[in-house]
Amino acid sequence: MARALTEKSAELYAEGKIGGFLHLYIGEEAIAVGSCKALGDDDHLLTAYRDHGWAIARGLDAGAVMAELLGKATGVSGGKGGSMHLASAERNYWGGHAIVGGHLPLATGVGLAVRYEEKPDAVLCVLGEGTTNIGYFHESMNLAAIWKLPVVFLVENNQYGMGTEVGRASALTNIYEKGCAYGIENRQYNGQDVIETYEVMSEALAYARQEGPVLLEAITYRYVGHSMGDPERYRTKAEIELWRERDPLCRVEDKMTGEGAATFDEFTRLQQEVAAEVDAITKFAEESPEPEDAALWEHIYVNPIGER
Amino acid sequence: MARLSVREAISAALREEMYRDERVFIMGEEIGKWGGTYAVTRGFLDEFGEKRVRDTPIAEGVIVGAGVGAAIAGLRPVAELMTINFAFLALDQIVNHAAKLHYMFNGNIRVPMVIRTVGGGGRQLGATHSQTPDVVFAHFPGLKVVAPGTPADAKGLLKSAIRDDDPVFFIEHATLYQVKGEVPDDEDYLVPIGVSDVKREGQDVTIVSYSKMLQVSLEAADKLAGEGISAEIVDLRTLRPLDVKPIIESVKKTNRLVVVEEGWRSFGIGAEVSSRVTELAFDYLDAPVRRVAQAEVPLPYNRRLEQMALPQADDIIAAVKDVMYLR
Ligand SMILES: Cc1ncc(C[n+]2csc(CCOP(=O)(O)OP(=O)(O)O)c2C)c(N)n1
Numbered sequence: 001m002a003r004a005l006t007e008k009s010a011e012l013y014a015e016g017k018i019g020g021f022l023h024l025y026i027g028e029e030a031i032a033v034g035s036c037k038a039l040g041d042d043d044h045l046l047t048a049y050r051d052h053g054w055a056i057a058r059g060l061d062a063g064a065v066m067a068e069l070l071g072k073a074t075g076v077s078g079g080k081g082g083s084m085h086l087a088s089a090e091r092n093y094w095g096g097h098a099i100v101g102g103h104l105p106l107a108t109g110v111g112l113a114v115r116y117e118e119k120p121d122a123v124l125c126v127l128g129e130g131t132t133n134i135g136y137f138h139e140s141m142n143l144a145a146i147w148k149l150p151v152v153f154l155v156e157n158n159q160y161g162m163g164t165e166v167g168r169a170s171a172l173t174n175i176y177e178k179g180c181a182y183g184i185e186n187r188q189y190n191g192q193d194v195i196e197t198y199e200v201m202s203e204a205l206a207y208a209r210q211e212g213p214v215l216l217e218a219i220t221y222r223y224v225g226h227s228m229g230d231p232e233r234y235r236t237k238a239e240i241e242l243w244r245e246r247d248p249l250c251r252v253e254d255k256m257t258g259e260g261a262a263t264f265d266e267f268t269r270l271q272q273e274v275a276a277e278v279d280a281i282t283k284f285a286e287e288s289p290e291p292e293d294a295a296l297w298e299h300i301y302v303n304p305i306g307e308r
Numbered sequence: 309m310a311r312l313s314v315r316e317a318i319s320a321a322l323r324e325e326m327y328r329d330e331r332v333f334i335m336g337e338e339i340g341k342w343g344g345t346y347a348v349t350r351g352f353l354d355e356f357g358e359k360r361v362r363d364t365p366i367a368e369g370v371i372v373g374a375g376v377g378a379a380i381a382g383l384r385p386v387a388e389l390m391t392i393n394f395a396f397l398a399l400d401q402i403v404n405h406a407a408k409l410h411y412m413f414n415g416n417i418r419v420p421m422v423i424r425t426v427g428g429g430g431r432q433l434g435a436t437h438s439q440t441p442d443v444v445f446a447h448f449p450g451l452k453v454v455a456p457g458t459p460a461d462a463k464g465l466l467k468s469a470i471r472d473d474d475p476v477f478f479i480e481h482a483t484l485y486q487v488k489g490e491v492p493d494d495e496d497y498l499v500p501i502g503v504s505d506v507k508r509e510g511q512d513v514t515i516v517s518y519s520k521m522l523q524v525s526l527e528a529a530d531k532l533a534g535e536g537i538s539a540e541i542v543d544l545r546t547l548r549p550l551d552v553k554p555i556i557e558s559v560k561k562t563n564r565l566v567v568v569e570e571g572w573r574s575f576g577i578g579a580e581v582s583s584r585v586t587e588l589a590f591d592y593l594d595a596p597v598r599r600v601a602q603a604e605v606p607l608p609y610n611r612r613l614e615q616m617a618l619p620q621a622d623d624i625i626a627a628v629k630d631v632m633y634l635r
Contacts, residue, residue: 044381078414089416094380099404105373106405112374113381116333116359139370146365299415300449302473305502305549 002029002053003249004271004278005062009052009069009083012282013228018069021098022083025053027223030248031126031156032057034197038205039124044092044114046107047126049084050156051096054126058093060086063281072288079291080299101127101136104153108140111149111213122150122208124201129175129217130161137178141213145182148212152204155215156191158222163234179215191218192248195255221246310493315485317459318348318424321466322386324495326356329384332470335362336371336388336424345390346426346485368394372401372423376475379421380409384470392427392479393439406475407450420473422466428481428520428570429618435606438614440571442519443580445477446547452501453547455479457522459489461545464499472501481520504551506558510540513628514558516581517568518544521619525568528624539628547577552584559585563594564631568624573601598627 006025012018025032028050036057039045047054055065060076068075069083076086087095094110097103107125114121131137132155144151155175159165166173179186185207189200197218204214221243225232256262312320326332333356334349340363343350353361364371368389375387389395395402402423409417429438446453452474456462462480469476491497507522508529517525522543529539540558544550559565565585567578578599585597603617629635 109374109377
């Protein structure tokens, strides 16, 4: 579903129906799907702007996600957030955030609230490997460690921050090792494998609830540009092809059919169902109304004070 | 009523709100064991314990950011930035996060937090530690910006800020902590955010000011009274949302306006206020509006030079005489 919706959104972007920036998640889906399966309903989630897959995996209504991409009133953020700012208070998904690293302190604070209220929940904070070089990463890891906050920081290492490959931006290329600097539990794993993701995440969340923060590094790859319109001068076609062979969707299909847990027919049927659903949500989103003019002035404050 | 200093008034507000609501907690650099660099939170650690009085590392971004996160998740944090000069390290959290999330997520997320900080010059701390950049923060819709100039307002506004469901940037002044005044004891004594206040009535000229410059303006008004000039003083108290009504009413009566701010003149409070008055009461003005502000230099360490650069009562008196054509 995450992939089908994302591929459709690329089409809609090309048609000019989606504006602004659009960051596709194609190739990385196993991480969101496996992780969200491990998250409990009361756990918390914060991500960066590459958030469509996460929103779907966290159970946000796909129609409302698509409507947000189209800037419609029925969107998850009423059309005022856009592709990079999906969220749902009901699902404890505290946003897609577009300032690189800006959500790391927020996740730390949500973890603080969980501990403060002595709740058993955990917080999952998702970031790119490029984000581990920003000051916020250090500030947040350090604070989470000294206060033993229940936060799992999950780095999706898709090898590039825009056009800069890991080694050109980070002194340590094994990103998970950065956890050592803060005495934080850390681990690297194969982010193309949805089952491995689920297992690693379940373990990390359990540790976070009991003990404190964890730094995970999921090795992955994005097949398409950083965002729509990326000329991709920084990598070769051969490299992309290599990663496509490790596709997370094919991987799970091969595994399940190999083990006899599912048949190819079942997968084909599933794909057809998803395609039909994407058609339906696209229709819903396209037919949804624009936000009213009055929405421009709504929600600046909870308690607005009229200027006199 | 009790006679309290601004420091005691702010302390009392924090303490009362922490007793009233379990979700209120404070965090920042040196607020616990040290007792706060301006001694506002002295004794709090013993009184409330480590859970609610949280010493943080020197990491302004995550101090504000963790406050935003905790607020999103239902707490009511009061995050302290040791001085407003260090708020620049947290500007992204203040501007791009605290001020934006409620709107951007269409009301689905709330950020009920207070950022307490201290600004102002006059203590020979040199250019990086003496700024009054209040207008920077007042620029952004989504944030409320409050800067009290009396003990009673300090207490009532801080209590309102903590109870408010929006992020409030609360600016104290480093040289006002000792100023004393009458403060109501009532635990529900609240001063509304977004309401300017006439602090002194007068007929001849309107002086608009706030925070430390309110005190300097009151001093100037006393001297002017000795010369037979009656000045009305409007205290802004809140910079965003700006309440211009009392200013307009006053100008309609006095027909003359002086705006006094401690920060720099360019793109400042005076520019904003005089432009609003021009839009709303142009026909009532009998003289061009005058602005009194800090000399446009990074504030120097040398005491004499520093005082030269900061607005003084005499500068206000001169400006008043200018708008009254008495010079
Ligand atoms: C503070 C800030 N600086 C720069 C940018 C522009 N920018 C957006 S995404 C990005 C790359 C981030 O790379 P990474 O963390 O690896 O995440 P990825 O996009 O690969 O998922 C940059 C530089 C930004 N949004 N915010």
